[in-house]
Every structure is written in structure tokens, then in C-alpha cells.
Amino acid sequence: MRAIWILVSNTSKAEQGHVMIILYLALKKDQTMAHVQIGDREIGEGRPIFIMADLGLTNGGDLGRAKELIAVAADIGVDAVKFQMIEAERLLGDHSIEYTYPTLAHGPRTENMLEMFKGLEFSDEEWAEIVATARSHGIDIIITSHYEGAVARCNSLDLTINKICTWSLSHRRMIEMLAENGKPLMFDTGTITQFELLKLEDIYRKAGGGPLIVLHDFHTPEEEDMNFRAFEVYRQLGMVAGYTPQGRSDWLDYMSVGLGAKVLEKRLTLDRNTPANGHWKAHEPEEFKDWLANVRRCETALGRPVVEPTRIDRRDTKLYYKSAFLLRDVEAGAPIRQEDLEFKRPGHGVSSHQVTERLVGFPYPRAFKAGEMLEWGQD
Structure with missing residues (x-):
């Protein structure tokens, strides 16, 4: 520690604190x-x-x-x-x-x-x-x-x-x-x-x-x-x-x-x-x-040092997140395309993330009418 004081004493007063902290942290085992x-x-x-x-x-x-x-x-x-x-x-x-x-x-x-x-x-x-x-x-x-x-x-x-x-x-x-x-x-x-x-x-x-x-x-x-x-x-x-x-x-x-x-x-x-x-x-x-x-x-x-939703926010995603709705009628077996869909509340259906990552290009399991929501488990 004496060597640190000698080094710091040779720096300007304006810089002493900054230099000291750098040296202190370098030597301190548990920060x-x-x-x-x-x-x-x-x-x-x-x-x-x-x-x-x-x-x-x-x-x-x-x-x-x-x-x-x-x-x-x-x-x-x-x-x-x-x-x-x-x-x-x-x-x-x-x-x-x-x-x-x-x-x-x-x-x-x-x-x-x-x-x-x-x-x-x-x-x-x-x-x-x-x-x-x-x-x-x-x-x-x-x-x-x-x-x-x-x-x-x-x-x-x-x-x-x-x-x-x-x-x-x-x-x-x-x-x-x-x-x-x-x-x-x-x-x-x-x-x-x-x-x-x-x-x-x-x-x-x-x-x-x-x-x-x-x-x-x-x-x-x-x-x-x-x-x-x-x-x-x-x-x-x-x-x-x-x-x-x-x-x-x-x-x-x-x-x-x-x-x-x-x-x-x-x-x-x-x-x-x-x-x-x-x-x-x-x-x-x-x-x-x-x-x-x-x-x-x-x-x-x-709270805690973590990014996470509250219980209320998590619950309300079902109401205020958006789900996929059909813009037009589609036939069973037609490929799922982004341009056939719009996204509106509520959020208990298929999300935009899920459409992009899991569904685009796959066939519709049945015919859908314009305005219907896409939900999981639909036959």
C-alpha cells in the first residue's frame, strides 16, 4: 500500500482520486x-x-x-x-x-x-x-x-x-x-x-x-x-x-x-x-x-436486479397482446402467408412471433373465414 501512496502523491490533486480508485480496485480481491x-x-x-x-x-x-x-x-x-x-x-x-x-x-x-x-x-x-x-x-x-x-x-x-x-x-x-x-x-x-x-x-x-x-x-x-x-x-x-x-x-x-x-x-x-x-x-x-x-x-x-413482468402484466398479455386474424378467406391446405394476416387484440391466440418463427409456409389445417383468429389446437 505504501507504494500506492508514493505513486498517487506524485499525481495532481485533480487526478489523485481517480488513480487511487483504479489501483485500489486492481489490488482488491473481492469487489x-x-x-x-x-x-x-x-x-x-x-x-x-x-x-x-x-x-x-x-x-x-x-x-x-x-x-x-x-x-x-x-x-x-x-x-x-x-x-x-x-x-x-x-x-x-x-x-x-x-x-x-x-x-x-x-x-x-x-x-x-x-x-x-x-x-x-x-x-x-x-x-x-x-x-x-x-x-x-x-x-x-x-x-x-x-x-x-x-x-x-x-x-x-x-x-x-x-x-x-x-x-x-x-x-x-x-x-x-x-x-x-x-x-x-x-x-x-x-x-x-x-x-x-x-x-x-x-x-x-x-x-x-x-x-x-x-x-x-x-x-x-x-x-x-x-x-x-x-x-x-x-x-x-x-x-x-x-x-x-x-x-x-x-x-x-x-x-x-x-x-x-x-x-x-x-x-x-x-x-x-x-x-x-x-x-x-x-x-x-x-x-x-x-x-x-x-x-x-x-x-x-x-425489487430484484432482473428484467421480468409483474404478475398483473403477465396476466394482461392475454388481453392486450395481439393475435393473428385472417384478412381474407383461405382454403384448407393453403400455405400460411404473412400477407393473409393482421394482428389485433386480444392476445390469447397465435402471436406474430409464432407466425414468423413457426408457421409461415406451413398449410392451414382447415378453411378459415376472414376475421377469424388463429389459435393453437384448431383443427
């Missing part, structure tokens, strides 16, 4: 879609889409609300809830930064980012309760590590998978620390290039980590920048890929199902009118339930 184990669930091709309810902001740092959200999410039918482990003092070097975000009922709101993040912190005892609550409801819990100290804290909770966001993709030391437990890594793309994607996989696996789950991610409202065709790259690399939406545009989520997303995440709130960060673009419980039902419908509609 089929991977499967990743998360707890007792296998994620990947041929498996149901893994659904996560994102509660990372909407829990508001309130233990009671966090538990209520978990219960609601479990009742809706998600596979996992996602939280984020933040310690504001260790995440932010500049404590003066302010952040402005929209709210649904109160307009834009500006907060000191340090204070905003402090409001999302939980103690170790509270984290243990949150994890236990999720497990008591029969769903998994995934926690995003935002700083190095979160690694040991998450390890103590015996989680099934490591998780980082796009803003931690440059934090190599934390990535290597996470890898030491041997578990898979779920991460958001966003800022990453194709070259950096493969470099991340190499770093993580060499440090002892398991396979990757890639969540397609972006932070733009501009559709021309969303680049969902990146799913083609994830597929070429044999990686399990999903999508983490940044808003309420559900049609993008449904499109990602068609492109091969195996993991989907959606933010859940109890009330979109809550005047805090993240609630305005979340889904309330009934909206989330409808969204999930639509995802499952999309998933079912994908």
Missing part, C-alpha cells in the same frame, strides 16, 4: 458489495435499510427528553438512535465564536457556540442511562465522538460501532484511537475527496479498525453540488454506503434508496417549534413515521 455487522444486524446488499433517528441536537442535553425521544423513535420502528458526545471546552479552542441558526417560530437565533455545546453535554452516569434506555427498547445506539476524550467514554459504554462526523475527518489521532477497539467506523463524507476516502480506510484498518460505513453528506442547498452519483464510486469500492440528510427534502432520501443507500438517518424532534438549534429542520413523530413508511415502500419497489 462485491461489502456487509458490515452492527450489533446483531448485518448491513449491506440484500439487507433491509438500516434506519437511524438523529437525536444529537434535539435531545437538548435533557436526560428526560432524550429518553422520551428514544421511546418515540423505537415506537416508530427505527433500528438505532444517534447521539453525539461533546465536551465543549475540549472541542472548541476559540470560546468567542457565535453561531446563528434559524428557528421555526422565533426567527434567527444567535448563541455563543461554547455555551450552545455545553447545553448538549451529559455525564457518564447519564450516558449509561441513555444507552440502557435504547437497549431496553430493543434498538441500537450510535454515538458520534467529537473529541479524543470521547473515545474512552464511548468504549466504556460497549457500543457496536464507532462514529465521527465530517468535521473530524482531519483528526487522524482520534481516528486511530477509535480503531483500536476493532469495531467498524461510520462517518459522514462532506469534506472528503476520493483520495482521502481511501486514505482514511487505509489508516483506520492499519490501526486495527473494522470496515467502514460511508454516509454521503454535504452542507449545501444547491442541488448541482450534492453529487449523489458518488454512490457509483462507493459501489465500485465495495463499500457499504448510506445518506445523512441535512434537511427536510425527503425526495433526496428516497432517491438515495434507488442509488443504493443501505443506511438512512433522519432528525427527530418532539416539536419543531422548539427555539433551539436543529429542531426546525427535523421531523416530528408523525412526519417521521410517514417518511419511514415511504422509505420502506421505495425499498420494496426496488
Whole structure:
């Protein structure tokens, strides 16, 4: 692998990703879609889409609300809830930064980012309760590590998978620390290039980590920048890929199902009118339930990678396909000719294919009148 890095490092940045993928695929023995184990669930091709309810902001740092959200999410039918482990003092070097975000009922709101993040912190005892609550409801819990100290804290909770966001993709030391437990890594793309994607996989696996789950991610409202065709790259690399939406545009989520997303995440709130960060673009419980039902419908509609008619279409061929009808009277023993026939509905008689391939030139078994249908078994 070191030789590959040397070769790629000597190419232009614009070409690094393409060269890396070509070399990666040439060396990779199994290019089929991977499967990743998360707890007792296998994620990947041929498996149901893994659904996560994102509660990372909407829990508001309130233990009671966090538990209520978990219960609601479990009742809706998600596979996992996602939280984020933040310690504001260790995440932010500049404590003066302010952040402005929209709210649904109160307009834009500006907060000191340090204070905003402090409001999302939980103690170790509270984290243990949150994890236990999720497990008591029969769903998994995934926690995003935002700083190095979160690694040991998450390890103590015996989680099934490591998780980082796009803003931690440059934090190599934390990535290597996470890898030491041997578990898979779920991460958001966003800022990453194709070259950096493969470099991340190499770093993580060499440090002892398991396979990757890639969540397609972006932070733009501009559709021309969303680049969902990146799913083609994830597929070429044999990686399990999903999508983490940044808003309420559900049609993008449904499109990602068609492109091969195996993991989907959606933010859940109890009330979109809550005047805090993240609630305005979340889904309330009934909206989330409808969204999930639509995802499952999309998933079912994908079917199998084969071209075949539906049961209804197969049945209706008898009505709407065409059969051979005589244009003129013919005598018994006369040769069957194309010019004696026209083709009209219904389709339970002799088809045009059958006339061409099996009957032209053979004698009529009996006399036919103009307008009669040719059917098999006629004497």
C-alpha cells in the first residue's frame, strides 16, 4: 500500500482520486458489495435499510427528553438512535465564536457556540442511562465522538460501532484511537475527496479498525453540488454506503434508496417549534413515521436486479397482446402467408412471433373465414 501512496502523491490533486480508485480496485480481491455487522444486524446488499433517528441536537442535553425521544423513535420502528458526545471546552479552542441558526417560530437565533455545546453535554452516569434506555427498547445506539476524550467514554459504554462526523475527518489521532477497539467506523463524507476516502480506510484498518460505513453528506442547498452519483464510486469500492440528510427534502432520501443507500438517518424532534438549534429542520413523530413508511415502500419497489413482468402484466398479455386474424378467406391446405394476416387484440391466440418463427409456409389445417383468429389446437 505504501507504494500506492508514493505513486498517487506524485499525481495532481485533480487526478489523485481517480488513480487511487483504479489501483485500489486492481489490488482488491473481492469487489462485491461489502456487509458490515452492527450489533446483531448485518448491513449491506440484500439487507433491509438500516434506519437511524438523529437525536444529537434535539435531545437538548435533557436526560428526560432524550429518553422520551428514544421511546418515540423505537415506537416508530427505527433500528438505532444517534447521539453525539461533546465536551465543549475540549472541542472548541476559540470560546468567542457565535453561531446563528434559524428557528421555526422565533426567527434567527444567535448563541455563543461554547455555551450552545455545553447545553448538549451529559455525564457518564447519564450516558449509561441513555444507552440502557435504547437497549431496553430493543434498538441500537450510535454515538458520534467529537473529541479524543470521547473515545474512552464511548468504549466504556460497549457500543457496536464507532462514529465521527465530517468535521473530524482531519483528526487522524482520534481516528486511530477509535480503531483500536476493532469495531467498524461510520462517518459522514462532506469534506472528503476520493483520495482521502481511501486514505482514511487505509489508516483506520492499519490501526486495527473494522470496515467502514460511508454516509454521503454535504452542507449545501444547491442541488448541482450534492453529487449523489458518488454512490457509483462507493459501489465500485465495495463499500457499504448510506445518506445523512441535512434537511427536510425527503425526495433526496428516497432517491438515495434507488442509488443504493443501505443506511438512512433522519432528525427527530418532539416539536419543531422548539427555539433551539436543529429542531426546525427535523421531523416530528408523525412526519417521521410517514417518511419511514415511504422509505420502506421505495425499498420494496426496488425489487430484484432482473428484467421480468409483474404478475398483473403477465396476466394482461392475454388481453392486450395481439393475435393473428385472417384478412381474407383461405382454403384448407393453403400455405400460411404473412400477407393473409393482421394482428389485433386480444392476445390469447397465435402471436406474430409464432407466425414468423413457426408457421409461415406451413398449410392451414382447415378453411378459415376472414376475421377469424388463429389459435393453437384448431383443427
